[in-house]
Each structure stands twice: as structure tokens, then as C-alpha cells.
Amino acid sequence: MLQVQFVRENKAIVLEGLAKRGFANAEEIIDEMLNADETRRATQVSLDTVLADSNKLSKEIGSLFKSGEVQKANLLKEKTSQLKEHSKQLTEDLNTVTQKLQDLLYQIPNVPHTSVVAGKSEEDNEEIFREGDIPELTDNALPHWELAKKYDIIDFDLGSKISGAGFPVYKGKGARLQRALISYFLDKNAAAEYKEVQVPHLVNEASGLGTGQLPDKEGQMYHVTGDDLYLIPTAEVPITNLYRNTLVKESDLPITLTGHTPCFRREAGSYGAHVRGLNRLHQFDKVEIVRIEHPDNSYKALDGMVEHIKGILRELKLPYRILRLCGGDTGFTSALTFDFELYSTAQERWLEISSASNFETFQANRLKLRFKNSEGKNQLAHTLNGSSLALPRVLAGILENYQTEDGIKIPEVLVPYCGFEIID
Structure with missing residues (x-):
């Protein structure tokens, strides 16, 4: 706040x-x-x-x-x-x-960074970067939900039977590809000196308030009423709350963390063809990166996060673009957010796969996350986080953009993690 x-x-x-x-x-x-x-x-x-x-x-x-x-x-x-x-x-x-x-x-939401333009919705976001070749697919190319059925790698009907719509079941090579992506993302983050942590998937109210999911997004979170706990919408919540009510040493900054968790979102009111298949789910996996920074360094750190995510997408050889969100589309807690979108050739549309945000002191003020500065005074730190990456739409992009007449090829960088080169 x-x-x-x-x-x-x-x-x-x-x-x-x-x-x-x-x-x-x-x-x-x-x-x-x-x-x-x-x-x-x-x-x-x-x-x-x-x-x-x-x-x-x-x-x-x-x-x-x-x-x-x-x-x-x-x-x-x-x-x-x-x-x-x-x-x-x-x-x-x-x-x-x-x-x-x-x-x-x-x-009261956060005050946007000076570089953020006014705007009402995603239509007013600014594209600032684009990279990668959009593949030319055959005339009989399929969207990922049809590919999932054809190769029996993701079962949406079985997930609906068990839980309801928005809870897919990954099978065979689909499950192995999902696991490969998680391991690959974590390895890339570790190589960039992010410390891996495993955190709870349920949080208390204080944690939700600390990172700003409560009370702003209360209706979008699953609430376990018997114990008054919330299923996490992102690993950002438990990872950042590791430092709630904490006075860190200035010499410890930056603190850089990464973690893989399932994410749970009610996504109330989300209907239509644009949310079909993996495009929008109630449960999905995501690998997150979180940084706690000195205020003087946080925007340089944000640029570094953007470059890190770009490096992953380059290795996956997926066409993507970066948007700087306008004021009306910037999240409640964020001062500046960059969204990454990959192009789904089969769907002929852009799919959001990541965001990198600087919250400045907004979360730290709620969290009481401070450091003792060179003058010996307690000062609020800056917090940042980014998806590196969210799996469903990355998986959808791989299935659709890598499809061939013979099957779905696996990006070269993932083959050592998967143990196979093609889904056929």
C-alpha cells in the first residue's frame, strides 16, 4: 500500500x-x-x-x-x-x-511509473519488442486442444469428471513434457543465481494482504473456510511472504528466489472460445522468480528479469512480443509491468505467458519488509516478481507451433529433459 x-x-x-x-x-x-x-x-x-x-x-x-x-x-x-x-x-x-x-x-492502488501511459484496457498497451519467426503451418493444422486429443496427452473431459472444467489431466508424453518444462525453467533460474525454494500452497490472510491479493482479488481466490486459508494464485504470494515483518541487511540485497508451485484461480466470469483448452485454467503450474531489491537498483533489476525471460523464449524458439501495460491494465499492486505474449499460429492470436513487475515499496509497506540503510535508518525495500514461466500457454504454444505432419516436435533445448524428440 x-x-x-x-x-x-x-x-x-x-x-x-x-x-x-x-x-x-x-x-x-x-x-x-x-x-x-x-x-x-x-x-x-x-x-x-x-x-x-x-x-x-x-x-x-x-x-x-x-x-x-x-x-x-x-x-x-x-x-x-x-x-x-x-x-x-x-x-x-x-x-x-x-x-x-x-x-x-x-x-488505493499503486501509483504507476512515469513511463506508463494512460489507458483503459489491454487495447491501450504498448508493444515495445517483438522477436521470433512465426512458423508456417499446414492447412490441416490443429489448435492444441485437438492435438491433445489426437495424441492422447491431455484429457480435459477426464479433468472435468474429477473436478470440473479448467482442471486438465496430463498423460504420457504430455505429463513428461510438462515436467520437463518445470525442470528446465528452474535450471535456467538457478543458473541466473535465483535460489530455489519450495513453499506452502495455502496461505493465511496476512500473507494475502501482504502481497496485495487481499482484499483486492478475494473473489478470485479459493478460500478454505474451515481453516481460513487461501489456495495460492501464484508462488509470488508465499515466496514474498518469507520476508514479511523482516529487517534484512543491506548487504544481503538483492535477494533472488525462484520456485515452482501449482496455482489456483477461480477465474470467475471467464467463458467463451478464447479460454478454451489450456488458455485459461483453474489449476495450472508456474515457475516464479522473486526479487527483493534496494530501491536504487530495482528498475535495473526489472530490465534484467525481462532479459532473462527473453533468453528462455529464445532457447524455446517461440515467437513472442513484449507489452508495457497501460495504466488501466496494470495490476493493483504494480508500478510497472511488462507482459510477454507468444504467438499461437494455430489459434492465430497472442497468448500471455509471463509478466514481470516492479511493485516498488507497495508490497513492502504492507509486509513491513525493510532494510537498514547506510545512515542506520530502516527503509522499505522494493519487491519484484515475474513468471519464468507459466506452463499452460507455453505448452499450448509448443504443441501448436511445433506440429508437423509426422507429429509434434520437441524444442531442442527440452529434449534432454523429456527423453524423446517427438510426440507421435
Whole structure:
């Protein structure tokens, strides 16, 4: 979430940034938030004064009793009782306004980076890079859901039987290709000095709040009500929360982590041909990279993440493009996001396969993730994350773009991981 002091000192910049997102009632909410903070600070001052007066009187009462001046002491005790009642009311008022301030801050998205353009939707995103040759397929080329059935490698009907739509079953060479991609992605990340971690697939509410999935995306997360836990929508959540309420050493930065997890998303309201097959699922696998950076280095680190993902797609020899998201399409917590899309030749459309984002201090402020700077002061770190990569659409792209009359060829870099060269 935004820092109140930053908003107070840079109100015009904040409103300008929120306007890029098309954030409704921005000025009204910002003013209400600042007023709540003014009330909170004034209430805290009043409470501190009352508590100080009460402590002072308590010492005087003790002295009076010691000197035998019982009557004076009892008079002051009545006054301390009044002060205690006043402090109790002020404490309740402080708790109420603090909660109000917190609730208002949770409603306000991050301020976009200056390079982000205004826009309402994905139609306004900027393409900044494109690479790779789009293969020419035969006239009888098939989309991946037909290929999956033809070669018996992914069973969508069986998944529906077990769980419902959006839960595919990978079989035979399909399962082995999925496993090969996971291992390949993790190896590439490890070679780039990302430390591999295995993390829980369910998180508590504090973790969801820490990285911004709650309360913004509560309706998109699966909630285990009996234990009040949430199935993770991405490994970003548990990995970043490893450092919740943590003061790290400046010398430890950057902290670079990677992990593979299943991801669970309700994707409420997602229907139609554009979400067919692997295009959109309720459960899928993803390999994530997470960075905790010094604020001075975070945008250089973001560029490095983009180059890292580009390197993976080059080795897979998949045609892709990079988009800089406009304000209206940038995620709630992000200051700047680059989306990677690969071209599905069989579907004749671009499929999002990765995003790399810098959240600046937005998540760190919620997480209370700080480091002690060179001046000895605690300072919020910057957090970043990226998909490296999400498997379903990468798998879909491989199946569709590598299909031939003889079967589906396996990208050369994956053959050592798969143990076979073709699905036939």
C-alpha cells in the first residue's frame, strides 16, 4: 500500500498517476484518507498527553501518601480516574480511526511509473519488442486442444469428471513434457543465481494482504473456510511472504528466489472460445522468480528479469512480443509491468505467458519488509516478481507451433529433459 507521508507530500503526483489507471473517485478517497490520518495523529497526541498527565499524577499521589497527605492524594486519585476514562475513550477512537485509515489505504492502488501511459484496457498497451519467426503451418493444422486429443496427452473431459472444467489431466508424453518444462525453467533460474525454494500452497490472510491479493482479488481466490486459508494464485504470494515483518541487511540485497508451485484461480466470469483448452485454467503450474531489491537498483533489476525471460523464449524458439501495460491494465499492486505474449499460429492470436513487475515499496509497506540503510535508518525495500514461466500457454504454444505432419516436435533445448524428440 502507499505510504501516507508520500501521499501527503506528493498528492498531485499521486492523483496524476491514479488518473492513468482511470481510478474512480481518486481525489475523494485520497482526501478522506489524509483526513483520517490527520485525525489519527491528533488523537494520538491527545492520548499521549493524557497518559503523560496520568503518570505524573500517579507519582504525585505516591509521594502524598508517603508524606501522610491522604486527603490530597484521594482528590488526585479522582482526577486520575477521570483521566483513565478519557484515555480509554481516546484509545477506542484511535483504534477506530486507525482501522478506517487502513481500510482506505487498502482501496488505493499503486501509483504507476512515469513511463506508463494512460489507458483503459489491454487495447491501450504498448508493444515495445517483438522477436521470433512465426512458423508456417499446414492447412490441416490443429489448435492444441485437438492435438491433445489426437495424441492422447491431455484429457480435459477426464479433468472435468474429477473436478470440473479448467482442471486438465496430463498423460504420457504430455505429463513428461510438462515436467520437463518445470525442470528446465528452474535450471535456467538457478543458473541466473535465483535460489530455489519450495513453499506452502495455502496461505493465511496476512500473507494475502501482504502481497496485495487481499482484499483486492478475494473473489478470485479459493478460500478454505474451515481453516481460513487461501489456495495460492501464484508462488509470488508465499515466496514474498518469507520476508514479511523482516529487517534484512543491506548487504544481503538483492535477494533472488525462484520456485515452482501449482496455482489456483477461480477465474470467475471467464467463458467463451478464447479460454478454451489450456488458455485459461483453474489449476495450472508456474515457475516464479522473486526479487527483493534496494530501491536504487530495482528498475535495473526489472530490465534484467525481462532479459532473462527473453533468453528462455529464445532457447524455446517461440515467437513472442513484449507489452508495457497501460495504466488501466496494470495490476493493483504494480508500478510497472511488462507482459510477454507468444504467438499461437494455430489459434492465430497472442497468448500471455509471463509478466514481470516492479511493485516498488507497495508490497513492502504492507509486509513491513525493510532494510537498514547506510545512515542506520530502516527503509522499505522494493519487491519484484515475474513468471519464468507459466506452463499452460507455453505448452499450448509448443504443441501448436511445433506440429508437423509426422507429429509434434520437441524444442531442442527440452529434449534432454523429456527423453524423446517427438510426440507421435
